Amino acid sequence: AERLGEFFFQKQTRRNNRQIHKLSILKGGRRKRNQASFEVKGFRLFDKVACKGEESFIFSRRSSGYFDVRKLDGTRISAGISYKKLRLLEKRRTYLTEIRKEAFPPLPEGRSLRA
Template sequence: MLSKILPIEKVVVEIASFDTQKILNPDIQGEEYQNGVQKGFWDVREYCLWRAGYKSEVSGKKGVLEVHHIVPRSGGGTDNPSNLIVLTAQEHKAIHEGRLKIPKSKIEKVRILKDASHVSTIGWHIVNELKELYEDVRVTYGSITKAKRSEFGLEKTHRNDAYVIAGGTVQKRAKEWYFGKFFRRQNRSFHKVNPIKGGIRPANTIKEAYGFRRYDKVECEGKEGIIAGIRSSGYFVIRSLSGERIHDSGRYNKLKLLEKSKTVMFERRKAALSSHD
């Protein structure tokens, strides 16, 4: 989209990269990253027993030990050590019978690791898609962006993040800029959850009234915004792209259509810039 307006020679993408090994071991550094947590052990079970000190990670008791999946494989759990907990045979049986629960701290750690992996996968998918379109595609990381913002005394905003990611330092910045937002065309449901009279479930489509649809860009009493809500009475809720109130009850005959709704909508903004902008 931007390439239709400006020539793009280089693309830099910030990856929300979470260090999963750092989450498991905050003290990890240097060559320890290459070794991995299981290096030197025959299998995952042996590693988990060693990690637990050959005792239950719930009670600290010793004896006959079992390695249990915190998130079962049937529910998407893996054999990664972060998803395994060491229990006594009695505790293992009690968990399967519902008489004992796994500590929340263990479950939370697995959730963090799963979310981190998911975010990282999405980020790299975007990078690979961009490489199909542009020759020079590079990645950066949130920690680098934060350091650059701090260096130049910039507050945390999407605009300032983009500025330093693109290599901005002390250049004179434009006083006007564009804010964009993605809108889905349909929600995931084909029909309404609650049926109407007769048991019929209406199609779950975006409504239209008086020639206006949700997310159309309009002018209302001299102010531009998008239609955030539609009423059959002909009154509309108007908001900015960032959700700021423009009008809670703008009548249809007072609206001027500026742009039909699209997947990505933009609005022009002016910003109060700092002295080195």
């Protein structure tokens, strides 16, 4: 079998561990929300988007419509980019999948990893 030179990298995302309201209740018994709404301008947390010609994921959302966009290894593409400059590629799933290039070049003909 010949190597393709790329592989799938998967990472599991967190689920249901958000604190919805702040602990201190405001005057009048109102509870202040601790997070931005679940969906902002049609985008959710961990959606796969096209940003500056690269596939990346939304790692934080702001109610203003600006997002923190990164790759799965933590490389930040943009700390705050508008939703108008993003294009949705895939909705979030439990496992995020990214295609990566192999770090080492293919071996010459007739050679293997075990010498």
